[in-house]
Amino acid sequence: xxxxxxxxxxxxxxxxxxxxxxxxxxxxxxxxxxxxxxxxxxxxxxxxxxxxxxxxxxxxxxxxxxxxxxxxxxxxxxxxxxxxxxxxxxxxxxxxxxxxxxxxxxxxxx
Amino acid sequence: xxxxxxxxxxxxxxxxxxxxxxxxxxxxxxxxxxxxxxxxxxxxxxxxxxxxxxxxxxxxxxxxxxxxxxxxxxxxxxxxxxxxxxxxxxxxxxxxxxxxxxxxxxxxxxxxxx
Numbered sequence: 001x002x003x004x005x006x007x008x009x010x011x012x013x014x015x016x017x018x019x020x021x022x023x024x025x026x027x028x029x030x031x032x033x034x035x036x037x038x039x040x041x042x043x044x045x046x047x048x049x050x051x052x053x054x055x056x057x058x059x060x061x062x063x064x065x066x067x068x069x070x071x072x073x074x075x076x077x078x079x080x081x082x083x084x085x086x087x088x089x090x091x092x093x094x095x096x097x098x099x100x101x102x103x104x105x106x107x108x109x110x
Numbered sequence: 111x112x113x114x115x116x117x118x119x120x121x122x123x124x125x126x127x128x129x130x131x132x133x134x135x136x137x138x139x140x141x142x143x144x145x146x147x148x149x150x151x152x153x154x155x156x157x158x159x160x161x162x163x164x165x166x167x168x169x170x171x172x173x174x175x176x177x178x179x180x181x182x183x184x185x186x187x188x189x190x191x192x193x194x195x196x197x198x199x200x201x202x203x204x205x206x207x208x209x210x211x212x213x214x215x216x217x218x219x220x221x222x223x224x
Contacts, residue, residue, distance in 0.1 A: 034212065041201070041218035042201070043153070045215075048211075088153070095158075096160075097155045098143065098213060102150070103152050
């Protein structure tokens with residue numbers, strides 16, 4: 001059974017801090033790893049990492065995938081209060097379904 | 111459409127009633143997923159469609175839950191004899207294919223069974 005574990009479960013920082021969110025996984029026939037930001041109901045897509053794309057960056061957010069050690073990290077630099085959300089990590093395996101972790105609740109205080 | 115559309119956004123129903131939740135995926139997306147999310151948890155997989163067929167329904171919790179996608183576009187999740195434990199946010203996502211392409215979520219339907 002595919003498994004995703006995220007840490008920490010919650011994190012409180014001040015504006016301007018840099019944060020690193022962790023995601024470790026076990027999956028049969030890895031296809032991709034995805035990061036989402038969830039503020040209300042709908043998870044919003046951030047990044048997809050695959051064997052051919054193990055590092056992604058967009059503005060203050062960046063992510064890397066370590067396929068050997070089976071983990072990914074999501075970095076957010078110069079955090080803002082608008083970054084406060086739950087960050088979800090998901091993996092897709094041979095059966096194409098996405099298996100999610102429980103998420104990391106990030107709170108950025110002014 | 112521009113994004114994944116789910117209706118209704120909120121649904122309150124009495125225990126024992128039947129409910130239908132609708133998902134309209136992004137135009138051209140062949141893969142469609144249903145997830146259920148309880149408070150403090152990540153989305154839990156229910157069912158995955160590739161085209162009209164259910165490629166994987168291993169996440170449906172029991173036979174009260176059923177989903178269809180008759181024309182390979184809009185999907186309906188049907189729950190019979192609802193129970194209070196079915197209360198959750200039901201999320202739908204679609205992607206161009208499956209697995210190696212980004213999946214985009216709708217706003218979800220918050221189901222409350224009273």
